[in-house]
Amino acid sequence: MASPSTKSNDSQKEHEVFLSFRGEDTRNTFTGHLNAALKRYAIRTYIDHNLKRGDEISHTLLNAIEKANLSVIVFSKKKFATSKWCLDEVVKILECKEKKGANCGAYFLSCRSIYATKSDRKLRRSIC
Secondary structure, eight states, X not given: OOEESSOXXXXXXXXXXXXXXXXXXXXXXXXXXXXXXXXXXXXXXXXXXXXXXXXXXXXXXXXXXHHOSEEEEEEETTTGGGOHHHHHHHHHHHHHXXXXXXXXEEEEETOOGGGOOHHHHHHHHHHO
């Protein structure tokens, strides 16, 4: 099961920032460093630690996205777009942005601008 990386001591939200990423691509590199940096500044994050692979995104993950003040999507060059879970997270994040005015941002990791297509630029504009 997924769990917040830090726990709240009172009635505050369990986490402020939801980190969306492809685990095998960035968990131990960029996303891990980003999570650690946010924690150093006492920003509560939600990062999946023990999600089991499956066909459908868990309700726990969807609820975590809904509860976050900010979602950060780390698009990785290797396999982010091939993960149904990652893409489902992006859909939910954009849904929350549109319906609830939630904040979201994106980081395109190792994506060189010469490879950016028109659709990539549209995606960047819709997220940021």
